[in-house]
Amino acid sequence: SRSLNLAVIPGDGIGQEVVAQGLKILSAVLPQDVKLETKEYDFGAKRYHATGETLTDADLDALKQHDAILLGAIGDPSVPSGVLERGFLLKLRFAFDHHVNLRPSKLLPGVATPLAGQPEIDFVVVREGTEGPYTGNGGTIRKGTPQEVATEVSVNTAFGVERVVRDAFARAQARPRKKLTLVHKNNVLTFAGHLWTNIFNKVAEEFPEVTTDYIHVDAATIYLVTDPGRFDVIVTDNLFGDIITDLAAAVSGGIGVAASGNINPSGEFPSMFEPVHGSAPDIAGQGKADPSATVLSVALLLRHLGYEAEAARIEEAVSADLAERVGKPARSTNEIGDALAVRVAG
Amino acid sequence: SRSLNLAVIPGDGIGQEVVAQGLKILSAVLPQDVKLETKEYDFGAKRYHATGETLTDADLDALKQHDAILLGAIGDPSVPSGVLERGFLLKLRFAFDHHVNLRPSKLLPGVATPLAGQPEIDFVVVREGTEGPYTGNGGTIRKGTPQEVATEVSVNTAFGVERVVRDAFARAQARPRKKLTLVHKNNVLTFAGHLWTNIFNKVAEEFPEVTTDYIHVDAATIYLVTDPGRFDVIVTDNLFGDIITDLAAAVSGGIGVAASGNINPSGEFPSMFEPVHGSAPDIAGQGKADPSATVLSVALLLRHLGYEAEAARIEEAVSADLAERVGKPARSTNEIGDALAVRVAG
Ligand SMILES: CC(C)[C@H](C(=O)O)[C@@H](O)C(=O)O
Numbered sequence: 230s231r232s233l234n235l236a237v238i239p240g241d242g243i244g245q246e247v248v249a250q251g252l253k254i255l256s257a258v259l260p261q262d263v264k265l266e267t268k269e270y271d272f273g274a275k276r277y278h279a280t281g282e283t284l285t286d287a288d289l290d291a292l293k294q295h296d297a298i299l300l301g302a303i304g305d306p307s308v309p310s311g312v313l314e315r316g317f318l319l320k321l322r323f324a325f326d327h328h329v330n331l332r333p334s335k336l337l338p339g340v341a342t343p344l345a346g347q348p349e350i351d352f353v354v355v356r357e358g359t360e361g362p363y364t365g366n367g368g369t370i371r372k373g374t375p376q377e378v379a380t381e382v383s384v385n386t387a388f389g390v391e392r393v394v395r396d397a398f399a400r401a402q403a404r405p406r407k408k409l410t411l412v413h414k415n416n417v418l419t420f421a422g423h424l425w426t427n428i429f430n431k432v433a434e435e436f437p438e439v440t441t442d443y444i445h446v447d448a449a450t451i452y453l454v455t456d457p458g459r460f461d462v463i464v465t466d467n468l469f470g471d472i473i474t475d476l477a478a479a480v481s482g483g484i485g486v487a488a489s490g491n492i493n494p495s496g497e498f499p500s501m502f503e504p505v506h507g508s509a510p511d512i513a514g515q516g517k518a519d520p521s522a523t524v525l526s527v528a529l530l531l532r533h534l535g536y537e538a539e540a541a542r543i544e545e546a547v548s549a550d551l552a553e554r555v556g557k558p559a560r561s562t563n564e565i566g567d568a569l570a571v572r573v574a575g
Numbered sequence: 576s577r578s579l580n581l582a583v584i585p586g587d588g589i590g591q592e593v594v595a596q597g598l599k600i601l602s603a604v605l606p607q608d609v610k611l612e613t614k615e616y617d618f619g620a621k622r623y624h625a626t627g628e629t630l631t632d633a634d635l636d637a638l639k640q641h642d643a644i645l646l647g648a649i650g651d652p653s654v655p656s657g658v659l660e661r662g663f664l665l666k667l668r669f670a671f672d673h674h675v676n677l678r679p680s681k682l683l684p685g686v687a688t689p690l691a692g693q694p695e696i697d698f699v700v701v702r703e704g705t706e707g708p709y710t711g712n713g714g715t716i717r718k719g720t721p722q723e724v725a726t727e728v729s730v731n732t733a734f735g736v737e738r739v740v741r742d743a744f745a746r747a748q749a750r751p752r753k754k755l756t757l758v759h760k761n762n763v764l765t766f767a768g769h770l771w772t773n774i775f776n777k778v779a780e781e782f783p784e785v786t787t788d789y790i791h792v793d794a795a796t797i798y799l800v801t802d803p804g805r806f807d808v809i810v811t812d813n814l815f816g817d818i819i820t821d822l823a824a825a826v827s828g829g830i831g832v833a834a835s836g837n838i839n840p841s842g843e844f845p846s847m848f849e850p851v852h853g854s855a856p857d858i859a860g861q862g863k864a865d866p867s868a869t870v871l872s873v874a875l876l877l878r879h880l881g882y883e884a885e886a887a888r889i890e891e892a893v894s895a896d897l898a899e900r901v902g903k904p905a906r907s908t909n910e911i912g913d914a915l916a917v918r919v920a921g
Pocket residue numbers: 314315318319471505762763793
């Protein structure tokens with residue numbers, strides 16, 4: 230019999246509430262013969278305040294034993310900016326070599342968008358997850374003085390760029406439109422830009438069926454609001470990917486429905502799945518959070534582990550649920566979870 | 576009698592066409608007693624192909640003699656990406672210490688926006704112009720090999736950050752809403768982020784009437800499409816400013832109406848005014864380009880030189896012209912320029 234051994238990290242704020250729904254749907258959708266084991270981990274603000282720890286070597290060893298990780302959200306105003314982001318989230322992405330940060334954007338029927346005319350939106354961003362300006366490479370001299378200088382170094386390697394570009398080409402190849410767009414700023418960041426562009430063009434030769442183009446990151450933000458339908462698969466660096474995927478989420482229904490996977494394609498380390506939204510401390514504990522983004526992240530998790538039919542069933546359930554919301558009173562986090570559980574089981 | 580000694584750089588593509596209209600409006604609006612002198616410079620792709628030059632020391636010496644610079648657009652597909660951007664545009668911004676890159680966004684009545692519900696948009700982005708990842712500080716080793724490493728260094732100094740932050744506070748103070756938002760990514764880029772945040776908070780003490788807040792750059796892109804009305808003045812670094820001002824232009828009427836000023840506030844060097852759009856080689860020479868962005872850049876130029884009434888007259892003319900376009904057939908670049916010239920003169 231099969232098994233799924235899942236690490237669960239509810240985290241801070243609304244993380245607890247949305248992860249509970251994600252697990253509810255996971256249990257409801259999994260085939261009978263799959264033995265689901267979950268272990269909860271207490272990372273986040275509470276543990277940091279109690280112990281000063283964000284993510285220890287022992288924690289990493291424990292997490293390594295799982296098939297995958299489901300994360301709610303990490304972050305709280307009581308913790309200085311950067312401590313949990315760098316000390317937990319980025320540390321985990323880097324330690325487990327999550328170099329493919331997968332962020333699909335699909336505007337589902339009936340879902341509200343800030344854009345006029347309800348455009349068709351269906352693309353996926355493949356964001357590099359282990360390089361760029363996210364490496365923590367940089368420093369400060371003469372801190373707090375009028376002579377302070379602070380640097381941030383974007384580190385880009387042929388190894389790191391080629392593997393994520395190849396992954397993106399393979400994803401584009403597998404989609405009906407077979408189109409891949411490189412987003413960078415190669416007219417200004419010429420060192421990193423040339424590396425990305427050259428590797429992109431080289432790998433393109435291996436995928437003759439994939440149509441390619443290149444767009445500067447600033448122009449990409451324009452297209453995301455004026456012509457989002459032009460995108461199929463986008464590959465980009467860590468920081469540009471961070472920025473454009475929040476915008477992509479906003480135009481395709483908001484961060485309430487934006488899912489993401491931090492993927493280690495080789496399977497050497499477990500991949501981690503999380504909603505794009507944060508811990509939203511202002512609405513935490515009120516049952517107001519939309520669990521759809523977490524539930525869709527569970528779908529990405531299942532697809533990654535080979536449960537394609539179950540992933541598709543979750544996506545259909547969320548799509549149907551969202552379409553039915555129009556004009557109805559708002560439901561609680563738990564009510565939405567219950568409705569989705571019925572749908573995926575049925 | 577007064578004089579205005581202007582350097583004119585039409586540049587590439589549609590640059591020629593739109594700058595001609597900018598000059599037409601400038602002549603029409605200037606008070607009789609102001610002697611307008613213009614000198615045209617041939618920077619851009621043509622000169623680069625003919626001489627290999629983008630901007631020489633002698634060019635800089637010549638440009639220095641002017642009161643201000645009006646630029647159309649630089650860039651052509653025949654020139655490798657980065658050559659003119661780094662060799663001309665950024666070289667000039669750095670050489671003339673254009674540290675305040677001013678980009679207003681106002682959705683004028685009747686102007687189309689990709690956003691639903693025609694929201695109220697009226698804010699200005701103060702983008703740092705001489706630091707950040709734009710310094711060209713970085714490099715490549717083992718170029719073209721599987722072991723290539725390319726770096727880009729974002730350089731941030733207390734000196735550079737404080738002067739632009741202070742400029743932004745002063746602008747916020749002078750506006751009715753008196754609100755200033757810092758946009759950065761201080762939870763990940765912690766070295767530069769702390770420098771920006773600390774200086775922002777320190778300077779805030781000198782401006783007790785200005786309300787402040789902080790938003791991560793990724794979240795800022797969400798607000799720009801879901802709630803752009805929340806912004807009054809934004810201050811941000813060079814790269815984040817590049818990205819969010821293209822998005823800001825897109826939601827507030829498109830790059831056809833987005834103006835910018837590259838300002839040296841001390842007046843030690845001439846400031847440069849340019850539309851946010853590029854050279855648009857695909858429509859060059861066809862009389863299709865909208866000169867409004869260039870004309871509005873002329874308004875910024877006049878305001879910078881102390882001609883406030885004339886600047887306001889141009890802005891009112893463009894606003895009226897845009898409002899009248901609704902439902903009418905498209906006019907040529909020249910026709911729009913003529914109509915604006917009549918308005919500002921009348
Ligand atoms: C919280 C933060 C460190 C993170 C990032 O910048 O990657 C978040 O914005 C995201 O997109 O997952």
